[in-house]
Amino acid sequence: MAVWSPSARYTPANIRAGGFTLDHGGDSLLISILLLIHVGGAIIGFGPSFTFALLGPMAAKAGPNGGVTLMEAMVAIEKRLILPVAMVTQPLSGLALIFVAGYSTAFFSHTWLWVALLLYAAGFYLAILVQTPRIEKMIHLAKAGPPTPEFGALGKKTAQLGPVITVILTAIIVLMVTKPGG
Numbered sequence: 172m173a174v175w176s177p178s179a180r181y182t183p184a185n186i187r188a189g190g191f192t193l194d195h196g197g198d199s200l201l202i203s204i205l206l207l208i209h210v211g212g213a214i215i216g217f218g219p220s221f222t223f224a225l226l227g228p229m230a231a232k233a234g235p236n237g238g239v240t241l242m243e244a245m246v247a248i249e250k251r252l253i254l255p256v257a258m259v260t261q262p263l264s265g266l267a268l269i270f271v272a273g274y275s276t277a278f279f280s281h282t283w284l285w286v287a288l289l290l291y292a293a294g295f296y297l298a299i300l301v302q303t304p305r306i307e308k309m310i311h312l313a314k315a316g317p318p319t320p321e322f323g324a325l326g327k328k329t330a331q332l333g334p335v336i337t338v339i340l341t342a343i344i345v346l347m348v349t350k351p352g353g
Contacts, residue, residue, distance in 0.1 A: 198271050205271060209264040213347075216256025217340055219248050220298075227333055231326065239313045242306050249303050257295055281353075287346040294339040297332060305329050 223245055230241035265288075269275050274284055305325050312322040 202268070202272055205264050205268045208260065209268060212256050212260035212264060213344070216253055216260060220253055220340065221337065222248075223333060224337060227330060235313060235317075239310055242310050242313070246303060246306055246310065249298070254299065257299070261291075281350075283346045283350050283352060287343045290339050290343050290346075294336055294343070297339070298336050302329060302332050302336060305332075 226241050226245050230238040230245075232238075233241055269278070269284070274281050279285060306329060309322055309325045309329070312319060312325070
């Protein structure tokens, strides 16, 4: 395995082996571009979701108007930034990487990859189909009048699920970076 340098290029064989090479031919440029898109998408698309751990508690302390504004900001970030990346950029660049880099061969031998994909599906489901609708309902309830028991229950559920989604996302990042078991 060669040591990485600015001129290093990826090749399917070296990516499967977890290393780098100075080979400038083949699919290395395409793989480099796909990795840039995939990593950039992860940073731009999912990075802001880590702020939700701060914004949620701030919304609870901000009072009715400030709390609603913060929750609306969280939903806007989710729908306008995270969702497009989660539905388009990451799946397409990830699938392209799987095939171009050769991970489709003996796919289930790459445990880190299929576990990360399962976690991605679970995290996507929890964030988009469970958490966001709960926050949207909280916004609706807060605009309708004073806090209700339903609002409090939803707040408690979102506060419990948020860290679970963050742990899932963090686990995916760790798996993608470290590729345990190669």
